[in-house]
Amino acid sequence: MGVETDTEQPKSLVDRIVENASLGRMALRLAWQADPRFLVALVCLLAVQAALTPLQLALSRDVVDAAAREVGATHLAGSGPPLVWSVLLLATTFAAAALIEPFSRTFQSLVGDRLVGHVTGALVRATNRWPGLARFEDPSTADDLERSSGYAARSGLELVVYGARTLLLGCTAIGLCWALAGLHPLVPLLLLAANLPSLTRQFDFQNRTGSRIYVQTPQARTLQYSRNALIRPEAAKDVRLFELGGFFRRRYDDAFESSVGELDRMRWRLTRPMCGYAALAAAGAGAVFVLTAWEVARGRRGVGDLVLYGGAAAALSSTLSAIGFQVGFLPMVFAFLPSLSRVLTAPPDLPVATNPRPAPRPIRDGIVFENVSFAYPGRDEPVLDGLSLRLRPGESCALVGPNGSGKTTLVKLILRMYDPTGGRILLDGHDLRDYDLDDLRRELGVLFQDFLRYEFSAADNIGFGRVEQVHDRALLLAAAERAGAKDLLDRLPDGLDTQLGARFGGRELSGGEWQKLALARSFARDSQLLVLDEPTAALDPRTEYDIFERFAELTRGRMTVLVSHRFSTVRMADRIVVLRGGRVLEDGGHDELMAAGGEYARLYTTQAAQYLDADTDAGPDDDPDPDGRRESTR
Numbered sequence: 132m133g134v135e136t137d138t139e140q141p142k143s144l145v146d147r148i149v150e151n152a153s154l155g156r157m158a159l160r161l162a163w164q165a166d167p168r169f170l171v172a173l174v175c176l177l178a179v180q181a182a183l184t185p186l187q188l189a190l191s192r193d194v195v196d197a198a199a200r201e202v203g204a205t206h207l208a209g210s211g212p213p214l215v216w217s218v219l220l221l222a223t224t225f226a227a228a229a230l231i232e233p234f235s236r237t238f239q240s241l242v243g244d245r246l247v248g249h250v251t252g253a254l255v256r257a258t259n260r261w262p263g264l265a266r267f268e269d270p271s272t273a274d275d276l277e278r279s280s281g282y283a284a285r286s287g288l289e290l291v292v293y294g295a296r297t298l299l300l301g302c303t304a305i306g307l308c309w310a311l312a313g314l315h316p317l318v319p320l321l322l323l324a325a326n327l328p329s330l331t332r333q334f335d336f337q338n339r340t341g342s343r344i345y346v347q348t349p350q351a352r353t354l355q356y357s358r359n360a361l362i363r364p365e366a367a368k369d370v371r372l373f374e375l376g377g378f379f380r381r382r383y384d385d386a387f388e389s390s391v392g393e394l395d396r397m398r399w400r401l402t403r404p405m406c407g408y409a410a411l412a413a414a415g416a417g418a419v420f421v422l423t424a425w426e427v428a429r430g431r432r433g434v435g436d437l438v439l440y441g442g443a444a445a446a447l448s449s450t451l452s453a454i455g456f457q458v459g460f461l462p463m464v465f466a467f468l469p470s471l472s473r474v475l476t477a478p479p480d481l482p483v484a485t486n487p488r489p490a491p492r493p494i495r496d497g498i499v500f501e502n503v504s505f506a507y508p509g510r511d512e513p514v515l516d517g518l519s520l521r522l523r524p525g526e527s528c529a530l531v532g533p534n535g536s537g538k539t540t541l542v543k544l545i546l547r548m549y550d551p552t553g554g555r556i557l558l559d560g561h562d563l564r565d566y567d568l569d570d571l572r573r574e575l576g577v578l579f580q581d582f583l584r585y586e587f588s589a590a591d592n593i594g595f596g597r598v599e600q601v602h603d604r605a606l607l608l609a610a611a612e613r614a615g616a617k618d619l620l621d622r623l624p625d626g627l628d629t630q631l632g633a634r635f636g637g638r639e640l641s642g643g644e645w646q647k648l649a650l651a652r653s654f655a656r657d658s659q660l661l662v663l664d665e666p667t668a669a670l671d672p673r674t675e676y677d678i679f680e681r682f683a684e685l686t687r688g689r690m691t692v693l694v695s696h697r698f699s700t701v702r703m704a705d706r707i708v709v710l711r712g713g714r715v716l717e718d719g720g721h722d723e724l725m726a727a728g729g730e731y732a733r734l735y736t737t738q739a740a741q742y743l744d745a746d747t748d749a750g751p752d753d754d755p756d757p758d759g760r761r762e763s764t765r
């Protein structure tokens with residue numbers, strides 16, 4: 132059994148059975164862990180539901196026979212219990228069926244919801260165990276995650292429901308065949324033959340639909356992306372300004388047409404021939420009716436048998452069709468399960484030391500890049516190419532270089548979001564890979580260029596830098612003070628407790644205000660290495676100047692890496708490293724590099740000249756350089 136997927140490698144039948152058995156066990160285990168009580172209750176209800184169909188047929192026959200006896204048509208009646216008992220029993224089964232149906236649906240929803248919650252928790256725990264970033268940027272992992280949180284999340288329930296239903300429907304079909312053999316031993320065989328094409332068609336329909344849904348996961352993600360571009364507040368400005376609404380709408384429609392439209396066309400294609408097969412199955416049931424009526428007319432059977440055999444033939448037909456339908460779901464379930472299994476069992480994406488070293492405290496020798504090369508996964512051209520560099524303890528170092536020269540990449544390697552593809556990075560003489568990663572990262576405080584705006588309280592936005600002390604108000608206020616965010620907190624209606632972001636009705640902040648909080652978050656961390664990637668890009672000149680003035684105090688005792696294109700920020704550093712072509716081009720203090728008259732001096736002078744030109748037009752309130760610091764750039 133298996134869905135046709137585009138990525139599937141040919142496997143032997145035995146391998147596939149073994150693999151599916153283990154996937155099935157995993158899905159059932161997840162369903163059991165989600166809520167065993169509801170699961171057991173659901174299976175019991177499904178069993179009772181399955182038993183009711185043959186029971187109702189047998190009781191219907193008794194009712195008809197008893198009614199025939201009551202009206203004196205004894206030649207039409209078989210033997211059986213009195214009419215009142217038969218009617219009461221039949222009514223009870225109808226009442227039970229009516230009662231069980233909503234409970235069965237409710238239990239399915241309860242198990243489904245709990246299962247989705249349980250699987251989501253397992254997915255979150257699994258992805259949190261991936262120390263690096265590479266998997267999050269890999270499209271096939273994105274497909275796996277999409278499948279895992281969609282179809283595959285409910286697969287445990289679907290296995291239980293479809294599996295149990297198939298089993299129980301199989302029992303019902305055997306019961307019906309056994310009953311029909313009472314008419315003639317060949318009748319069940321003929322009916323099975325008449326229903327076989329319809330059953331296989333149902334299976335084929337489900338199987339192919341499932342295959343299509345599976346292989347369309349990338350299109351489903353494209354669809355989601357285009358939809359988000361239309362409805363997400365982050366995109367609203369651009370969409371309106373550039374009149375992108377129509378464009379994205381067409382993209383969405385195209386993606387919709389290529390996924391859902393194709394699926395629908397396929398459904399139609401597969402449904403049309405089913406009419407012929409259904410007619411064949413109906414003809415089989417009709418023949419049983421005619422045969423029974425003929426026997427009843429000849430007085431060889433009671434009239435109740437007409438209900439029993441006619442009903443059993445019709446029920447067998449619908450039961451077999453339902454089996455085809457239910458079994459047809461199973462390949463789809465088994466096609467999606469490997470995605471879930473891959474995510475849940477994926478080993479860490481970076482090597483983890485077996486006897487990890489604790490992070491050094493204090494750092495004594497610093498960080499050394501030894502001939503480090505790095506290319507992003509799936510890309511050939513290296514971003515860093517034999518780079519060597521030493522970052523000394525207590526020193527602040529600015530990384531400068533053109534766009535795409537690898538500054539942020541270098542920072543990501545220090546944080547061990549990736550490992551170098553060549554060379555090594557040493558911390559106090561030991562390879563970063565030898566350290567306990569959690570312990571190491573506790574020593575790193577980072578403000579990313581694309582920092583997150585948490586739409587929680589201001590306190591959370593700062594406290595997430597040291598989440599175990601997120602309620603320590605003194606610590607949060609001190610961090611805010613250092614980042615120049617104290618005024619901002621004073622202006623917020625509930626200070627630290629103000630809910631931020633418009634999405635949940637909170638206070639929206641300007642870009643620079645969000646950046647101040649992000650800077651405060653990195654200061655809240657009690658780290659030995661502080662990495663600030665464009666920390667002042669959105670700050671007003673006054674705040675930037677304040678931070679500049681206190682930079683030495685703010686970073687005292689910490690190694691600091693500053694990444695920036697703003698030379699006013701770069702100047703804060705003790706040392707400046709210019710990157711180009713994946714290597715270090717220049718390395719030294721500001722004065723030293725200016726005196727050398729190389730790349731840094733050229734870039735610095737160009738930027739300073741631009742500032743000075745702009746300054747001639749600016750009023751006193753716009754003065755970006757209140758103490759005339761820029762004069763020294765000349």
Ligand SMILES: Nc1ncnc2c1ncn2[C@@H]1O[C@H](COP(=O)(O)OP(=O)(O)OP(=O)(O)O)[C@@H](O)[C@H]1O
Pocket residue numbers: 268507508510514532533534535536537538539540541
């Ligand atoms: N996640 C990624 N996957 C693949 N390539 C990437 C990824 N991130 C960056 N790159 C590539 O690596 C190169 C260096 O990027 P990086 O972000 O390190 O540059 P940068 O010097 O920080 O640039 P900027 O000044 O624009 O911030 C770029 O050419 C970019 O295309």
